[in-house]
Amino acid sequence: MARFIIRRLLGMLLVLFAVSVIVFAIFNVIPNGAPENRMAGKQSTPQQIEAIRREWGFDQSVLTQYVKTMEKLLTGKNFISYNQQRPVYDELKAGLPRTVSLAIGAAILWLVAGVALGVYSALRAGSKADFAINVLAIIGISVPVFWLGALVNHYLGYKLGWFPNGGYVPISEGGLWEWAYHLFMPWTVLSILFIGVYSRVLRSTILDTLDEDFVRTARAKGLSERRVVTHHVLRTSLAPIVTLWGLDFALVVTGGAILTETVFDIQGIGSYYADSVGQLDVPPVMAVTMLGAVVIVVVNTLVDIAYAALDPRVRLS
């Protein structure tokens, strides 16, 4: 077991290293990517540009630049964005509560709704309600979130005035109610896709589980149908959903909800990423991608280790 864990952890570091190299390379092999020209502005002399090159180390080799950037990224010292020239980690800290607020509400909503719909449609498989849920789920995964978000924001927010028109109010300023009131539309829009995915995944898992031997045994023991479903079927079927939920939550927290954040003007990590990437601002882009990669890889590794601890067959492969 110890060897398995060590091997997984080493693999994890390797993957993170590769991600950092790739992201850095993307922005250093493109022509016209030279940041010093944009930083110096339109009316700049060659001397000014040269001074910026020297000051920021753009005159050094790509390898040195990579090492320097990683050093700053890991220590957080002097890790400053090219365009706004502000410390990257300060910006991330400012965006984090916004993004986490968005993620928490949406994740709870999509888990509860996804599980409820999935369980209901699986237990009523073949019925009209099941069919209707399936149709809604397919529609849910086919609707682009930025389009739905823009329309909802316009009609429910601007036209009808039921909800505030995007934006974010911290709990410390507006209290719990204002915070949730502002986030209600983004939460709903963001969770629609996930509700569609989760209800369908859960439905098929439950239908598979119902065919298992241990369910038949439980029924044969004379347990009530209710007890069979809650204690035997749901317990086993929910495991993959919870894994998926952890990953998706991590994804949204680390900037994966770029589109929702942009449309509703949340100004979280996703918006920060979108703005920075548009200006080819390498430090923030590196920071957000690495943050995302670390969270995803750590969650994945923990899941693998947990599975291996529970099921010895996994360790062999």
Next chain:
Amino acid sequence: MAIVALAAGAPLYAEHVANTTPERNNLTGKIVVDGETRDVVSLDGIPVGPTWQREYLLGADANGRDVAVRLLYAARNSLFIGLTAALITTLLGIALGLLAGYYRGATDWVISRAMDVLWAVPVLLLGVALGVALTLGGLKIGPLEIRGGSLWIPALIIGVVSVVYLARPLRGEVLRLREQEFVEAARAQGASGPRIMVSEILPNILTTVLVFFPLLVANAVLLEAALSFLGAGVQEPAPSWGLMIGSGIKVLITQPALTIAPGVMLVLSVLSLNVVGEAVREAINPRARVRLEQ
């Protein structure tokens, strides 16, 4: 099906009915609506709304371009990118899945770690980064050169970042197949590795590929729209639904049609692809799944 027909008919409609092209600006023109002459784009920059007649059926955008014509041409671009990306994913996925699953060992290790790397970065973040970088610089691989604004760039990006979806399940399947008797029989006859992969294993994984294909196209169309919306996909003046929604949102208050129309087209095409995918999946393999991210 209907969307494909519409996309194919786009040039006919543009030339004979609407009398314009998808990229022709018309800032100063006038049209007659209900016997009343109106500016295509008014002096304060508000474009004309849906006219429900031959020219400017669904109105104009801020550059005075015919929205209906652009919608149809965008359908072609979306379908081109969706299909090309899905084909790239399929070819790469099959190749990587076969190599990793059949040779195992070091080959498998390298390919699986590469897939881990792709898996570790949210698809949208990677797509946006690549999109912005390649659009600015274009791409040069040996004799092959792709210009910055080319549709091939989003197609290539989406095709590559989606490879994990297909390569992982295929690898698992190949691992299982290579232990089967018919593969062993071929090996005993002295068939070479590549030969076994192509003529023995490949036909057996094609059903899985078939199940994934419509879902991959649906996902690619949606991802293209998202990238274009964020400015990292199809570039102006080429039409794209995502791009049209992006510019439509800015005038949502005066001209909601500019946002609603491309979105409806997008939802309908992705929905029909998902329904086709669902039907194929039900018929062949109920377990295949493409992970969606937005």
